[in-house]
Amino acid sequence: MTEIETRDVLAVNALSVAFADRDAPTAPPRTVVDGVDFHLGHGRVLALVGESGSGKSVTAMSVLGLLPANARVEGSIRLEGRELVGADAATVRAVRGGRIGTIFQEPMSAFNPVLTLGAQIAEAIVTHHPRLRRREVRARSLELLESVGIAEPLRIARSHPHELSGGQLQRSMIAMAISSDPIALIADEPTTALDVTVQAGILDLIRSLRDDRGTAVLLITHDMGVVADLADDVVVMRSGHVEERESSPALFAAPQAGYTRELLRAVPRLGETAARLRSSEPLPAELSAAAEVRAARIEYGGGWGRPAVVAVESATFAIRPGRTLGLVGESGSGKSTLGRAFAGLVPVRSGEVLVGGIDLARASRRELRELRSAIGYVFQDPASSLDPRWTVGDAIAEPLRLGSDKTPRERRARVLELLDAVRLSESHLERFPHELSGGQRQRVAIARAIALHPSLLIADEPTSALDVSVQARVLDLLADLQREFGFACLFVSHDLAVVQELAHEVAVMRAGRIVELGPTERVLSAPDSPYTRRLLAAAPVADPAQQAARRRAWRGLAAEADPAAGDGDAA
Amino acid sequence: MSTTATTIDLEAVPARKTGARAALRKLLRDRAAAASAVTILLFVLAAACAPWLTGITGQDPYAYHVDLLDGSGVPLGFGGGVSATHWFGVEPLTGRDLFSIVVYGARTSLLIGVAATAVSVVIGVVVGITTGFVGGWYDRIASRGVDVLFGFPVLVFLIALTTIAPSWLPRPLFIVLIIGLFGWPGISRIVRAQVLVLRERSFVAASTAMGAPARHVMAAHVLPNVSATIIVVSTILVPGMIGVEAALSFLGVGVVPPTPSWGRTLGDAIGWVQTDPLYLVFPGLALFIITLAFNVFGDGLRDALDPRGGRR
């Protein structure tokens, strides 16, 4: 026991966190973390994994004492043998940024917008080394920025956060976190807000901190791929409890807890051959496309001497009835813009967008209205895709009221039919969106989208805001509905693994252009474009052994693409 | 905490306490807000029943009682002539009943305040929703105009405008119109800001994608979602409008005699501060209390409708 304690950097025992209700101080506090134990060893990466509401972030923040004032923490958190629960303010401050560095999820909002990055990093150094001279602090800041793979440390140090990309900011955040050579790092979803190619670089950087400096890392994540890539040990959490505690290879090889098995099963895997969800009945060859785009160009802004920003250029592809085309790309690639163009939400500058053979850009007002009832649209964020003041029934009936001349009685019958189709019950009819879970809301949005029997369904990242287990069920539903109703589907996503499950064809977009288009199997197994290859290699899979091989492949590709490897995410 | 913001799919999510009924319950629990509501009601009642109230002592705000004044025009007796027939005393120089003036003044203040608010809210909401929703050049030009108007020395303009008041328009109506026409930029800015946020919400895009005309989207999705804000801002606008009318009357350019107005009485009170301080206190308190009541009620309303609170 003593031996373990000396090797442990961080020991958490019987940790419980409860929040008092501010509005009702007499009510019993709500427990969100209940009796959590784990030990973080020197030079190890321990992943706290769980879906939303599992208490993983609260656990991590309690180590730093960064919980809101109404939180009550019980149990023991020991850093290098010293107790942190109930420690005085000076001790806690010395730990924060001194012994433990922290990396947060949203690099864009985690930096103070009105100060330069250099000033913010210098502040962290000065706090823990008050006697350093100004010049020394500056030199140290630049050195740190360089050590995290920033190519132009001087320029970055002089920049304000809004002038930099997510990857640059997250690297700077890491530089700040390691400024006092901490013994441990807390990384709270460090790559969730980043694109996969950027994510791969950041994960590599964190790994090198562990290997070169012996820094222990407490990694908080919901992504099993990230866990497989980086973690040595894993703690699986669910609603405040620890479900399973195991070394990473053992956990992925033979998960013990039922919940872990369920979680791993729900993760879509890249490269696994059989696509579970795609319909594979052959289509008659002569069947014409349900939706098509030809040489489309979409621009934003412009006018008054300012050049327009080209969002999409010379995009061409077609989707046949009953088939799904996966439109894949990173943020800013123009994939969502192209999706919106199919619904007539953004104008096309040149080229054609055809749905059912009619060009949206040239359609008359009446044609357009008819056309719109042939298009269903499912949006990304279930929290905002439903009007908070409309009941589920009203929301689903909206397209019926706008695009059909059904009587109220007929509408109600159709709404019930649709609720059934998306596996919701009549009891949901009178509920408001805030009384539904995210997955249920997305089901309602899908019901609304298919209400008028569309020939094209556009799904814009429909599951990216959902937990994996919920995501799996929503994807199942989409596939079932397609089989039943035979609509063509444009599935916009950043996640290759999800696209692989659902899409018959894949189009890969980068910087407004389609760089690769073809059948899913071919594109994902033998991509032509080097960008697709990098994208594929960067996506982590939930298997440590496989992921280690993929990582080596990714490094080779990244070095090839960009000599200043790692900083391949210029603003 | 994390981007994944959901629980397991078919699990029931407990109903959060929102909606009009919950807001009302919360409002009633807020003691300050409830007291303010009662105060506002009392003032409205007093204004509505002004002839009956002043009839109790047989007074009206127009009759002179010079017999109650000393040689220099100061009311005789304690506290500016407070008595069983003149509850608040009488006006210096004329001897008119101060209680009647205050009660009838409530009519002037409330009517002008509410009417001017209505004018401002209608203009402000229409401009705010259309600029926020339509965007483009219309928004850029209109919003720039709103910004300019918002930063204007409005009181100076209002004072100046009274010089060209047309004689065929009743003075109170003229005051309502000019106050209302200059009072809407604030509400327009707030509504526009909310609409800009709403416009980015997917349900608005969804409705457009379903083929809904802009009119429908604004009326069915945008307006209901800004209604809470509109109610709160209107509540807080009323005392502001009452204050502007009183300020104009205080400076002698607002409501003209003999129509009773708290502001004008306060303006007249400048010369009597030393000799008859209570002449200032009664209408001043009335103005202060109704303004305070509206402000506290508005605050309570905002807290009840927006659980995050503390925002402007």
Next chain:
Amino acid sequence: MRMLRFAGVRVLGAIVVLLLITVLTYAVFYLLPANPAQLSCGRPCTPENLRRAAEFMGTDLPWWQQLLEFLRGIVLGRDFGSGAAAVHCAAPCFGYSFQQNASVTELILSRFPVTASIAIGAAVLWLVTGVAGGVASGMRPGSVVDRGVMMVSIAGVSAPVYLVGLLAILLFGFVLRWLPTGGYIPFATDPVQWFAHLLLPWCTLAFTTAAVYARLTRGQMIETLGEDYIRTARAKGLRESRVVVRHGLRNAILPVVTVFGLDLGTLLGGTVIVERVFSMQGLGALLVTGVSVVDLQLVVGFTLFSAFLIIVSNVVIDVVNGVVDPRAKATA
């Protein structure tokens, strides 16, 4: 370079706005009324003044010539009338008061020190107390300090300026006899008396507006302290005081500065009332006198002058904001 461009765009925009306001104001005051000469001649309106006003203003000319003449006066100055009776009105000429036989610009300049003394002192006082109160209560919402500040401030928001002023005169002037009850002594004449006469007007004007700023600052402070970068600052191990001041206040103050720019107009309106309460002969008194004797030239000139003043100040504040907030330039 970017800063220069930003400032240039703002100045250009302001010039366009000024031109528009001038035309609008001119239209409202000189074209809407049936007989602007009648309104310009003052009250009592002597036939002599009326004749001069009509002749000088050229009311028989087409409206666009009158407007051009008016605009020319602002930029280059103009002559009213012709021959021996002509009076010159130097640029910037906002009009000519036939009642007082002086150009509006001269009249305004002669009164300006009084109003500036009131306005600047009050603004400093309200900014300091309002922001301080807002920070104190925003740091710990729900605490005793917060409740206290919020109670005082909602009373302040609700109290009309003139009521506060009159009560202050009653208490400090007549009952306690600590301070003079009104009037203005120029700084050059007697700095101590200048200060003594201004203290009550300052406090009166500042009290009501400071309340608004306390509420605004509190809201901003609460919002800012909930931002992600505040958590980052704490995670760096900074002292709470430094977190609050350097990361919280620094960001929370930006909207307050913007609102201050927008409140300059309110400030001017406030001084009109305060001058009346404390019988000071400043700009407000000039305006109210002008309105009561129906001196349209004076009223219009004054209105335009105040609009110009506000818009120019707003450009200054915009540019200052651009310096303080690096994000502002990006959206120019």
